[in-house]
Amino acid sequence: xxxxxxxxxxxxxxxxxxxxxxxxxxxxxxxxxxxxxxxxxxxxxxxxxxxxxxxxxxxxxxxxxxxxxxxxxxxxxxxxxxxxxxxxxxxxxxxxxxxxxxxxxxxxxxxxxxxxxxxxxxxxxxxxxxxxxxxxxxxxxxxxxxxxxxxxxxxxxxxxxxxxxxxxxxxxxxxxxxxxxxxxxxxxxxxxxxxxxxxxxxxxxxxxxxxxxxxxxxxxxxxxxxxxxxxxxxxxxxxxxxxxxxxxxxxxxxxxxxxxxxxxxxxxxxxxxxxxxxxxxxxxxxxxxxxxxxxxxxxxxxxxxxxxxxxxxxxxxxxxxxxxxxxxxxxxxxxxxxxxxxxxxxxxxxxxxxxxxx
Numbered sequence: 001x002x003x004x005x006x007x008x009x010x011x012x013x014x015x016x017x018x019x020x021x022x023x024x025x026x027x028x029x030x031x032x033x034x035x036x037x038x039x040x041x042x043x044x045x046x047x048x049x050x051x052x053x054x055x056x057x058x059x060x061x062x063x064x065x066x067x068x069x070x071x072x073x074x075x076x077x078x079x080x081x082x083x084x085x086x087x088x089x090x091x092x093x094x095x096x097x098x099x100x101x102x103x104x105x106x107x108x109x110x111x112x113x114x115x116x117x118x119x120x121x122x123x124x125x126x127x128x129x130x131x132x133x134x135x136x137x138x139x140x141x142x143x144x145x146x147x148x149x150x151x152x153x154x155x156x157x158x159x160x161x162x163x164x165x166x167x168x169x170x171x172x173x174x175x176x177x178x179x180x181x182x183x184x185x186x187x188x189x190x191x192x193x194x195x196x197x198x199x200x201x202x203x204x205x206x207x208x209x210x211x212x213x214x215x216x217x218x219x220x221x222x223x224x225x226x227x228x229x230x231x232x233x234x235x236x237x238x239x240x241x242x243x244x245x246x247x248x249x250x251x252x253x254x255x256x257x258x259x260x261x262x263x264x265x266x267x268x269x270x271x272x273x274x275x276x277x278x279x280x281x282x283x284x285x286x287x288x289x290x291x292x293x294x295x296x297x298x299x300x301x302x303x304x305x306x307x308x309x310x311x312x313x314x315x316x317x318x319x320x321x322x323x324x325x326x327x328x329x330x331x332x333x334x335x336x337x338x339x340x341x342x343x344x345x346x347x348x349x350x351x352x353x354x355x356x357x358x
Contacts, residue, residue: 004047006040006044007217008217010037010041010043011045011217011221011224012220013037014041015220015227017033018034018224018228019227021034031232034231038225038228041225042072042225042258044217044221045222046261048214048218048221051210052211052215052218054206057205063182063183066285068222069259069261069285070288073255074296074297077095078296079229090251092310093144093309095251096143096294097316098252098254098256100140101351102259102263103259103289104282104283104286104323104324105348106344106345107278107285108278108341109344109345109348110266110267110341111266111269111275112270112341113341113342114341115336118273120337122270122335122336124335125192126331128182129283129331129334130332131178131181131186132279132280132283132284133327136287136324139174139294140290142167142170142171143167143290144310145320146311147310148317149311157310164301167294167298169295171291171294172291175292178287190280192277237250248355249356259285266278319351319354323347326347330343
């Protein structure tokens, strides 16, 4: 197994470019180059995470991918929050909600349809999928639903400092317990069944040297993403505002950017009749998005004394409840078909449409 040349060139070139852009704020052609470098760095980082994941095996592989993607997400959110001021107080909420909609409806819907068209029906481990979904429902309710109903701080979507600290600690603790269950206590719940002739599942893992090289390049790529995101965040905000789109679209753009490569990996797994891996990627990403992002932005909010709006609007609450009800039905039998995928994609389409036309 050889490392593609572009996966080496992109991080090595993007990191100095990020340093240059931080020193001289980009505009015009340089901003376009930075945007291309940012997208390429995201793809390169996920590629290197996949190499490392293949070396360590399941379910550690999907965990590494989820954490890598979440680090990128946190970097983008924090970068925009630091430069956006009061206008960016709801960015974390919008991005996390978008990540849930993208993974639980967009990614799951695409994977179920793609797998169903090719394999008619697909099976997965009920214990793993329902455990992940239960943890996700609790995390989403604690972080996105309860702030809309608490009364300590005036306002429909705010936590007090103590409430925010509790939500951050509880989110991180529950995510840590889930990781322990996934990787140690009940690892077999998240292992896909062997498929005869599945070359992707039985391909030889990369060498130790190649895995360590990918790990190093992964760190470089993530640093490049953080630097480029910080420089481009004002440009992205201005572009969305000039197009007349609601501010919540910024969160959708961030979530789509960081989750696109992982969604592609989940789709490939579904077409290879490894739906369990697809569900591990989708649900694991959503869990990591809340379990790691909420503590990070909460600490930033408390340290800098900046408002952090987390409570969802009624429209989004309805979509969140609908998503979890349908996901419970979809994951409740251990088998899927194309109709279930179409239902999830319809919810995702409604989410996108109502985000643009609220």
